[in-house]
Amino acid sequence: GESVGLHLPTLSVQEGDNSIINCAYSNSASDYFIWYKQESGKGPQFIIDIRSNMDKRQGQRVTVLLNKTVKHLSLQIAATQPGDSAVYFCAETHGNNRLAFGKGNQVVVIP
Amino acid sequence: EPEVTQTPSHQVTQMGQEVILRCVPISNHLYFYWYRQILGQKVEFLVSFYNNEISEKSEIFDDQFSVERPDGSNFTLKIRSTKLEDSAMYFCATQGLAGGNEQFFGPGTRLTVL
Numbered sequence: 001g002e003s004v005g006l007h008l009p010t011l012s013v014q015e016g017d018n019s020i021i022n023c024a025y026s027n028s029a030s031d032y033f034i035w036y037k038q039e040s041g042k043g044p045q046f047i048i049d050i051r052s053n054m055d056k057r058q059g060q061r062v063t064v065l066l067n068k069t070v071k072h073l074s075l076q077i078a079a080t081q082p083g084d085s086a087v088y089f090c091a092e093t094h095g096n097n098r099l100a101f102g103k104g105n106q107v108v109v110i111p
Numbered sequence: 112e113p114e115v116t117q118t119p120s121h122q123v124t125q126m127g128q129e130v131i132l133r134c135v136p137i138s139n140h141l142y143f144y145w146y147r148q149i150l151g152q153k154v155e156f157l158v159s160f161y162n163n164e165i166s167e168k169s170e171i172f173d174d175q176f177s178v179e180r181p182d183g184s185n186f187t188l189k190i191r192s193t194k195l196e197d198s199a200m201y202f203c204a205t206q207g208l209a210g211g212n213e214q215f216f217g218p219g220t221r222l223t224v225l
Contacts, residue, residue, distance in 0.1 A: 032212050043115075043202050043216035044154060089154065097142060097212060098167055099204075101154040 010106040019077040021105050023090035026071060030092040034099070035064060035075045039086045047075070047088075077107075085109045113137040115217035117203050123223045127192050132220045134186040134203030142206035143186045144214060145178065147171070147199040154202065160186065193224045 013019045025033070031052040036044035050057045050064045050073075057064050063076040073090050087104040116135045124130050136143055145157040159166040160178050168176075177189045186205075190197055200221050204214040 034213070036216075041218075043204075043219045046213050046215070049213060091154075093212060097144075097206065097214070098156050098159060098169075099144075099146070099154075099214060100156065101146075103153045 009103075010108065012108045012110060013080050015082060015109050015111050016079055019075075019080045019084065019107055021075045021077075021088050021090075021107065023073040023075075023102050023105075024071060025073060025090070025092050025102075027092060027094060027100070028068075028071065029094045032093050033064070033066060033073050034091045034093075035062075035073075036089045036091060036101075037084075037086045038089060038104070044089060080107075080109050082109050082111055113215075115203055115205050115215050117201075117217040117220050119220060120218065121221045121223070123225065124193055126195055126224055130190050130193055130222060132188045132190075132201050132203075132222070134188075134205075134217055135184065136186055136203070136205035137207070137215055140205040140207045140215075142166075142214075143178075143180075144204040144206070145188045146202045146204060146216075148202065148219075149199045157188070157201075190222075193222075195224050198222055198224045 034049040035047040037047050038044045048059045048062050048064045050066050055066050061078045065074045087106050089104050090102045091099040093099050118133045143160040146154050148154045156169050158168040158172045175191045180186050200219040202219045203217040206214045
């Protein structure tokens, strides 16, 4: 079936370094992709999104890259801070607003 | 900043009992969703709701589940006869008509079925 998945279960990164989290998706009809951050005991928090007609979008300290050829999505976090420690989910949708989430990738920032 | 709220934060119930989970959407939002997350697993879509009716539901959302907006404000998820495997975090999400597809999630209700 169609699925969205993450490559690495845990990423440990030194404070101040850049982080890259990857995500693969299989539904070529997906037209909207989102990265969510989930801290312990909280709901998913929107970070950044990108539509399928773009290949890059930048926010504050975050960049999302979309490669439709290989169905790959990545999230780059610049100058990672302790507050960035969380689980990061990619999610996709294709027009009907129903979000399909990946399994999640734990980011641990080492002070 | 407006936010989605959910009550209760934690619900413990006996197997076979009915539970109602409540969500207060962001004002003026028109699209409503329930998702669940079993411990250690990914977030899964349950149901979407718009214009006072279900827009879409997943295979998880069987006859034991129902949703409604009883007073035009709160958005509720009812599980008629809970099973052990219903134990999970349940997240409400809401979405405005304008502003793209961003869904705003509530803090969740942790449901524990004993």
